[in-house]
Amino acid sequence: MKTFKLLSPFVLLLILIVSCSSVSEPESAVNELQVSNSLTEVEVDSIASTLSLFPNGTQFSIAFISDTAVSFYGAHRIDDDLKNTDNHDRVFEIGSISKVLTSTLLAHAIHDSIIREDQTVRSALDIEMAGDPEFTFLQLANHTSGLPRLPGGYTLNFLWNMNNPYKNFDAQELKTYLKDDLIMPRDPGETHRYSNLGAGLLGLFLSELENSSYENLLQKKIFEPMDMSRSTTDREVIKDYLVTGLTKRGSSAKNWDMADLAGAGGVLSTAEDLSRFIQANFNPDDPVLSLQRDSTFQVNDSMDIAMGWFILNRDSGDRWYWHNGGTGGYRSSVVMDPEQKTGVVVLSNISAGHSEADKIDRLSFDLMKMHFAN
Template sequence: MRFVRMGRLIGVLALLCATSPAFADRFDPVRTAIREQIVESGVPSIAVAVMQDGKIIWEEGFGWADREKQIAADAHTMYSLASISKPITATGLMTLVQGGKIDLDRPAGDYLGNAKLTARVGDARDATVRRIAGHTAGLPLYYQFFYEDEPVARPPMGETIQRYANLVTAPGERYQYSNLGFGILDHIISRVSGSSYADFMRREVFLPLGLTRTTVDIGPGLEPYTATRYDQNGRPIPFYTFDHPGGSAVFSSAHDLVRFAGFHLKNRLPGQKQILGAAMIDEMHRPIDPQADREEGSGYGIGFNVRTKDGYRVVSHSGGMAGVATIMQLFPDRNVAIVVLTNSSSAAPRIIADKIAATMLPGWKPSPVPTEPETRPFSPTPALVGTWKGTLSTPETEMPVELVFQNDGLIRATFGNQLPTLVSKARFERGFFDGDLNARIPNPDVRRYSYFVHLALKLDGAMLRGAATAIGDTDNDRVRNALTHWLSLTKQP
């Protein structure tokens, strides 16, 4: 194994030397950092593109798009984008809004036919298209992956909505990032347009914007131009898809994606049609429900994160999943866009994007390294101490659940007739109780893989209500699923 890794390293070094530019410019320090990331972190390849004032001033690929076939990465290599799919899907949605076919402030359920949202709390009619696009509709944490070498078929989106589209917080109350929401949006796009989501996006977004290396999943004939997704051990990951393609399934190149970003900066680029007016673009970049509980100083518009950092307004999105790490940043006040794509999970896109931004933007500082929240001993409030009983609802059945909060911080959970289990990582903030535990949920979708249960419950007087999410364990970089169920508990006298 040591010789294999050494051979791989020699191959990477040879490729990096071969692709070094023969001239020096202001991005040379970034090139050096990219080569260091590839060698030190084992990322197979990195592709970058930078636009300023409507012109691509740098685009380049480094490393291997496909190690086994010895295909080098370049600016036109197609990468899996993961969640950068969301602003792209949102752009497609807004073309229908602009055409008067969708009203952002109508209930999403009006466009779903028989596949309705279920309001466990609040009113489903307040779950508007706008709020779904901004992750404030009350939908829960959700993702579900399907690998081509495993015998599990992707369900129709209507079935997924019927099973899992539960509003677990009142619409507008709380920001909760939800892939399910963008699965619902791609379903709405398909129903309203009369085309498949993939065909609609190709016809109404990709081709008009001149994005010739951008597709939903991998388009026919584009396989040779697509970067292979690799796990942390350098092994290719089998192709996978989702039941929320609008949130995760787009592939694009650094060249195409920076052109997409340039469109959102209102630049008129060669070969692009203005599929959205300036007012529609501004609407996408405006935070939705700013009162919703979210990290201070940041917001989410229609498919875009919006924040201010180091004095600069930043409109952005990132993506991460098995074999993918990506970032796209727009700086509207400076008319600058940055794209970094990789074909393995790593922190490289954030690190490289920061170095590019520091080159372009005076005073830009590196982003803090994400850390796990500090684990502190749990000390329950008097309102929590005691015994809580209620019901867990799954798509097929219901199960009794009991939670017991002790004064000393110990929490016991009993699901059905299972043995009591302890709740770990407990915390209570802003009226919500969170914690993890091991329990079995009677749902065939969650039985396919090992998992733990994450609780996110709102304290409302004598009731604790919210999400019990079965989160599948990651296996060799294979992300599995996060399937949320409704849990309602009442404090016992």
Template sequence: MSAAAERLPTRTTALILLISLIISVGIGLLAGPERQQLSEVSSGDAELAQRVRTAAGDGAGDGAGLRSVVVAEVTSTSVRWAGLGNADAGRRPGVAPTDQTIYELGSVTKTFTGALFADAIKRREVRPEDTLEKHLPELRSTAAGKVTLASLAQHRSGLPRLGATAEAAVFSAMLNENAYATSTTERVIADAATAPVTPEQPPTYSNLGVSLLGTALVRAAGLPDYPTLVADRITGPLGMTGTTLAGDYPELPEGAVPGFTANGLCTPRWVGTGYLPMGSSTFTTLDDLAIWAQAQLTDRAPGVDALQPTADFDDRTRIGWTWFVTPGPEGTTDTWHNGGTAGFRSMLILDRANDRAVVMMGNSDVDLDPIAASLMHNTPPPTAERPVIAQVLAALPVVLALLFGITALRRALQGIALLPAIGALLTGVFGLLLLWSSGPWAAVGGWLWGIALAPVLAAAAILAARARTLSFLPERRVWLAWLELVIGAALVGLGIALW
């Protein structure tokens, strides 16, 4: 090592490390990734809220991974509801949601489409055996045009899960973007015209199929679009005034709660007209969803015949017109549908024989099915141990962030050239971005991110202090230093995209 590139005094280095650690942990606690868990605030029925906490919290009642939830227990004559957690965009504890708070409904919207199908059959606008091409002539002479409306409602059409346009945009969803922005109704029909149809495949859950079914029902009714059909035949007659289907951003309802990823980042809205019938962008309140559930229990719902099973879905599950039917405990029968969009989950379970229903919505990406089932049947939620590979994958971003940060710190402390140290520092920044986007934030808080930030922050400070004494390029393997810089910059770009 040249005299000009001497290391900083030990006391100076120790002071920088200590200050960096204090600042970093403080940043992590105040502004780092927020652990998603139910805060202590609640509204509505206190006893129901406590039962939800017990069912959701692995014994601690903190609802790991949940941000806020609303839940209702419904009978033909009553509704009990509770809201828990933080429904604001800010940090804990926030303001608890109510039965009027607007959430995204997701695929529970398919129960609207199934009901509209049953209602259209009753109105003699369509028949179960009708083919798609009868109502969507754009699909004449195509494989999709030959599938029946009944097979679409049963997920037995042989169509794939998504059309080509939405499938191509799946990577957008991974980058926290709207994957349905380019899937207009016309585009969905065009995708169906070229979609493969595999009649021999087992029942396959198809968002494309249900969207085509909804579009065919709109045509059969002579109405302009799917939101109009829903308003005309479901939400209007039942008085569900808090429900909106948003085909474009100006149609988003004011005050809808934001959805969140596991690290506390807001998720995009999946607006777009093509997949509205499957639930890409439906907004509703707990009050409206309880009305919908109660209408099923009292047979007041339009198209209530959709609840009746018409085919097998798998070894344990039967299916009606989009509704799933499975055996529950002690001889009960659950008729249900769940849903999920970016940063939202929902669940609706009916036990019509015993006049009970549970509806639940939340604004994080944690499934609500086991919590809703626990409330429905008064049973403890199932405890599922995470596979070892899942635990390893959860820890990997932490390990990489610390490894990259420590490497950057070592280069800053011991390096004799600026360029490779900058490359290592960029890789350390990538580790922080990766950890932010993929860390175990359902289990720990932002302090962990702060600890990973500490060596990177210290490396930057030490590098700044030594910069004047370092040569820009190393004496040997200059190409490797440039390569490290390019790779580091590329990784930072990737990390920003993931973040």
């Protein structure tokens, strides 16, 4: 077994002051951030031990977020050593965390009275679907639509094309599938069944409803108001800042093209940008984000689901809002407690297919508990 050398926690810690804006008028404290947090040796060891599970070239970009301060920590495994790096504004694929942002667009549409919360897709859009299923926009956001995880007959194709499995799903392909081949495993509203198809269709349907591209909706309603300047679905515009993704064996991974299922996992972002989004959620007077956080379905005693967010009901009584993401070259996890006004972002450039990739989720939870214990 190799021995890993760690730099001092005080050298490794990269703390930067950032500003953050909100969809609605932000609280004054959000605009005047004062860094007050630092990492303990236990936190650094937890990050280091997790990073050591992955190949050379793997990076972690981590944000610790409160209502008044954001601190960033970057770590990079190079030549079997773990070194510090300033990557707070470097871009990663965030995979299924995109679903949270897609649901934010839904919350906007509901708040702006473009659609009703309980409105069915077929009542709002002229889209032919086999069997005429009556699922709602909300059911697409909370995975109770009854749709399969992937289009029927596609799972095997997905496994054979992990390098870029979604690239052919343009709007026409999806509409043909819905019209000719859609089979609903369950009735809408019956149970929770995680669906990349459903979340991707939500982004497509909102785009058609508002006669705007998914990218334009994101920029207009989320990224520009919150000053998330390096968040996008257009890889070309951030290519100079993009961290190269890695396969599970450590070679360069191909970036995923999500086509018109981008709402399920097509967003690229940074730890800094996502910290702005999380801080916006600390404003209880924001009507859109407050609406999005409402519980919409109980999965089990320990988990509810809101619009896009999973709500983890902890034994302490705290409610953590969480989502992770994974693509062929990246794995990420975001967790926040809006009531306590704390949150953690962990972005990495290691494949979701790595056998230890779920440890990144665990790391985000552990850091949340350790960093904000007091």
